[in-house]
Amino acid sequence: MLKQALEFLDVRPGRHYIDATAGAGGHLKAILSASNCPDKIIGLDRDPAALSRLTGELGDGVQLVHSNYSEIEHVLPQLGISTIDGGILADLGVSSMQIDDPNRGFSFLNDGPLDMRMDTTAGWTAEQLINSSSEQELANIIYKYGEERESRKIARAIVAARPLQTTGELAELVGRCVRKNRKGPARFRDTSHPATRTFQAIRIAVNDELGSLEKFLRSALKLLMPGARLVVITFHSLEDRLVKQIFREAASNCVCPPRLPVCTCNHKSELLIMTRKPAIPDDQEVLANPRSRSAKLRAGEKTA
Numbered sequence: 519m520l521k522q523a524l525e526f527l528d529v530r531p532g533r534h535y536i537d538a539t540a541g542a543g544g545h546l547k548a549i550l551s552a553s554n555c556p557d558k559i560i561g562l563d564r565d566p567a568a569l570s571r572l573t574g575e576l577g578d579g580v581q582l583v584h585s586n587y588s589e590i591e592h593v594l595p596q597l598g599i600s601t602i603d604g605g606i607l608a609d610l611g612v613s614s615m616q617i618d619d620p621n622r623g624f625s626f627l628n629d630g631p632l633d634m635r636m637d638t639t640a641g642w643t644a645e646q647l648i649n650s651s652s653e654q655e656l657a658n659i660i661y662k663y664g665e666e667r668e669s670r671k672i673a674r675a676i677v678a679a680r681p682l683q684t685t686g687e688l689a690e691l692v693g694r695c696v697r698k699n700r701k702g703p704a705r706f707r708d709t710s711h712p713a714t715r716t717f718q719a720i721r722i723a724v725n726d727e728l729g730s731l732e733k734f735l736r737s738a739l740k741l742l743m744p745g746a747r748l749v750v751i752t753f754h755s756l757e758d759r760l761v762k763q764i765f766r767e768a769a770s771n772c773v774c775p776p777r778l779p780v781c782t783c784n785h786k787s788e789l790l791i792m793t794r795k796p797a798i799p800d801d802q803e804v805l806a807n808p809r810s811r812s813a814k815l816r817a818g819e820k821t822a
């Protein structure tokens with residue numbers, strides 16, 4: 519959603535812009551060419567491989583920082599930046615580079631080690647999580663982050679088959695537990711791979727994706743100056759729900775629980791929501807890049 523992201527960011531030369539998920543640099547390069555001020559553009563990514571590839575491509579000028587975007591409030595001051603007058607973009611999830619590399623362990627289509635860490639320098643791998651969590655913990659992860667109805671059955675099968683070491687083993691095992699509805703009219707048929715939800719769940723847990731996202735959104739709202747923009751592109755409903763909720767809170771003049779008869783929170787609105795409904799990719803983009811079909815973009819302008 520490059521064009522729409524750029525429109526919502528409204529890039530102006532001379533202002534600071536942060537691409538919190540630099541990845542392969544598509545958005546970053548577009549921001550750069552609209553701003554024409556490389557020293558005001560900063561790219562973050564928690565994947566060191568993505569950053570070193572991008573450093574080779576961009577050379578000096580744009581600052582690229584290896585960091586989880588949840589740490590943005592600490593990272594920017596280290597670069598001498600305390601507020602952002604332009605905007606912050608986050609294009610969440612995994613990149614095609616990460617999915618397509620079997621060694622990263624994100625794909626159920628290619629066999630590889632069960633890793634799934636976006637930051638390969640830190641944290642637990644999927645293999646460690648899968649082989650050491652209890653059956654109940656696994657069922658909770660698969661249900662909560664994958665919204666998978668067969669979570670208990672899958673967790674039971676994983677525990678019985680442990681130790682698991684490869685994505686192929688996990689995908690095959692999940693395939694035996696999940697029956698997909700492949701009958702009836704085309705629009706009711708589930709054509710996704712049976713392991714899609716389980717892989718998504720394990721990936722979210724390994725990378726603490728929702729925890730990082732919440733911390734990032736709250737920090738970004740503090741860093742933005744009035745008039746600056748926050749643009750977030752999500753790829754599944756759990757992320758989108760969190761972005762929607764935090765945007766709503768930030769745009770509201772009261773965040774008291776609904777049962778309170780009078781407002782006691784003294785909350786003041788600090789965000790103008792620019793997308794009443796999330797923007798979505800057009801048919802042309804989905805045709806050219808099928809992975810974009812679940813993308814949703816929400817944007818807001820800081821007002822206070």
Ligand SMILES: C[S@@+](CC[C@H](N)C(=O)[O-])C[C@H]1O[C@@H](n2cnc3c(N)ncnc32)[C@H](O)[C@@H]1O
Nearest residue numbers: 539541542543544545563564565586587609613
């Ligand atoms: C969908 S890709 C971004 C693609 C990028 N916008 C482009 O145009 O090439 C998502 C990127 O965000 C990074 N990422 C995901 N979660 C992150 C986090 N918590 N902190 C920093 N980077 C993160 C991933 O490593 C990946 O490179």
